Amino acid sequence: MASLSKAGAALAALREDLAGEVFAPGDAGYDAARAVFNGMIDKRPAVIAQCADAADVVRAVRFGRDLDLPIAVRGGGHGLAGTALGDGALVVDLRRMHQVTVDPASEAVRIEGGATMSRLDRATQPYGLATTGGRISSTGVGGFVLGGGTGWLDRAFGLAVDNLIAVELVTADAEQVHANADENPELFWALHGGGGNFGVATALTLELHELPEFAVALLLYLPEAGPDAVRTFREVLGAAPDELGGAVLYLTGPSAEFVPEHLAGRLVCAALLTYAGGEEDLRKLAEPLLALPHESQLVGTVPYVDLQCMLDVAPGLRNHWSAECLTGLPDELVDVYCTRAADMPVPTPTRHIVFPQGGAIAAGPHQYPVPYRDAPWTVHPFAVWADPADDERAVAWVRDVRAGVRPWSTGDVYLNLIGEEGAERVRAGLGAGNLLRLEKVKRAYDPDNVFRFNHNIRPV
Numbered sequence: 001m002a003s004l005s006k007a008g009a010a011l012a013a014l015r016e017d018l019a020g021e022v023f024a025p026g027d028a029g030y031d032a033a034r035a036v037f038n039g040m041i042d043k044r045p046a047v048i049a050q051c052a053d054a055a056d057v058v059r060a061v062r063f064g065r066d067l068d069l070p071i072a073v074r075g076g077g078h079g080l081a082g083t084a085l086g087d088g089a090l091v092v093d094l095r096r097m098h099q100v101t102v103d104p105a106s107e108a109v110r111i112e113g114g115a116t117m118s119r120l121d122r123a124t125q126p127y128g129l130a131t132t133g134g135r136i137s138s139t140g141v142g143g144f145v146l147g148g149g150t151g152w153l154d155r156a157f158g159l160a161v162d163n164l165i166a167v168e169l170v171t172a173d174a175e176q177v178h179a180n181a182d183e184n185p186e187l188f189w190a191l192h193g194g195g196g197n198f199g200v201a202t203a204l205t206l207e208l209h210e211l212p213e214f215a216v217a218l219l220l221y222l223p224e225a226g227p228d229a230v231r232t233f234r235e236v237l238g239a240a241p242d243e244l245g246g247a248v249l250y251l252t253g254p255s256a257e258f259v260p261e262h263l264a265g266r267l268v269c270a271a272l273l274t275y276a277g278g279e280e281d282l283r284k285l286a287e288p289l290l291a292l293p294h295e296s297q298l299v300g301t302v303p304y305v306d307l308q309c310m311l312d313v314a315p316g317l318r319n320h321w322s323a324e325c326l327t328g329l330p331d332e333l334v335d336v337y338c339t340r341a342a343d344m345p346v347p348t349p350t351r352h353i354v355f356p357q358g359g360a361i362a363a364g365p366h367q368y369p370v371p372y373r374d375a376p377w378t379v380h381p382f383a384v385w386a387d388p389a390d391d392e393r394a395v396a397w398v399r400d401v402r403a404g405v406r407p408w409s410t411g412d413v414y415l416n417l418i419g420e421e422g423a424e425r426v427r428a429g430l431g432a433g434n435l436l437r438l439e440k441v442k443r444a445y446d447p448d449n450v451f452r453f454n455h456n457i458r459p460v
């Protein structure tokens, strides 16, 4: 009883003190507040503290510690496993903290911990500046960056963590600390891939790059032409400058002006080239793909911010995805990859994607716990569907894609693209050689593993 009344009084005080808003079971708005991107997640936190600023985060963490609650951190809510929430946990929900401040003179941007990619890209675009961001506009910058961060600009500008200048963090002791190359350098190192293990990032500062022009080429092929398209995409990227990125993928043809009627609602193969430069140069680079018989093409300059929301997927659908980092993309693997497309749940927003790496990713700083940077390609089966009756089929499809490509896996893992796949995969996602060092940082900043709803690093 004593602890119940203590909890009740503490909750009442939190409601009173927080500039943001607090939701507990039974409150109107609780169910909406606990919804995340993946509609399969149904977790029931004890308390959701929607913080308005860093002082609120300090208050919320103190509240959680006083009541001995584990703490989940919510940025954009895009994590597959729903680690933005925890059953019976305190959720530090950062969605109200979404301010983005661009400093064009120093080519840097400060982003509050709950801002989405859309807010970041819309803030930097007017200055002709950009940095590596995720490929969907509603993804949270916080989870994306702290987990590594790959996107259309990564071959040109490196992983998102390669652009990380500073982090403002609230630790498990409710202390506000700064981490950068000079202050708390071990913590700063660990935040380059170690995710939400070390505290709540109330703000991140990222380096920006000039992006005066941006162009895309999107070509659609019949599924039977897929193997040729993938091989040609491989050749194009193999000889490309770092400014060229993109993906080759299978998807359901959307109902869009540029999609011919006979492809709408059917499986199609798409080659997408993204180019940090102008249309004329991109057309030259895309020639081999344009020379293949295709059903539709779209080539031209486009504001980067527009591409960033072109492939958006609605929240609340059912999600299951995974990824394998690949040693290469030999013909045999191309055939395995393309064959697996036939089993995709279609028509759904599911995508079966191969991303190129290389460029600035491979050249980037090698000291950080992001071991997948040397893989030249990544395959990312991304199943999204609406009907629970399709659960088994969709999950099995993702599993089969992984199993099929495993002979070519580097063994490294990009943790942002997977859900809960066990401790070995987490280890492979951080790098076995980095683990002890990460565990020491965890012990220094979160010895009780309060922040455990993540790809968890245990304090040694």
Ligand SMILES: Cc1cc2nc3c(=O)[nH]c(=O)nc-3n(C[C@H](O)[C@H](O)[C@H](O)COP(=O)(O)OP(=O)(O)OC[C@H]3O[C@@H](n4cnc5c(N)ncnc54)[C@H](O)[C@@H]3O)c2cc1C
Pocket (backbone or CB within 6 Å): 037, 073, 074, 075, 076, 077, 078, 079, 080, 082, 083, 084, 085, 094, 113, 114, 133, 134, 135, 136, 138, 139, 140, 141, 142, 143, 144, 146, 147, 148, 149, 150, 151, 195, 196, 197, 199, 200, 201, 202, 313, 416, 417, 453, 454, 455
């Ligand atoms: C549709 C879609 C597209 C995606 N595209 C890409 C892509 O192109 N490239 C890519 O790299 N990834 C991509 N991802 C994966 C995405 O980067 C990860 O799921 C990432 O964790 C999402 O971050 P979030 O803040 O939205 O998620 P959340 O679920 O809110 O957070 C995930 C975890 O990150 C941590 N976290 C989040 N914010 C903070 C913070 N401010 N401080 C401390 N910890 C924090 C917490 O541990 C939390 O459990 C995509 C995901 C989806 C659903």
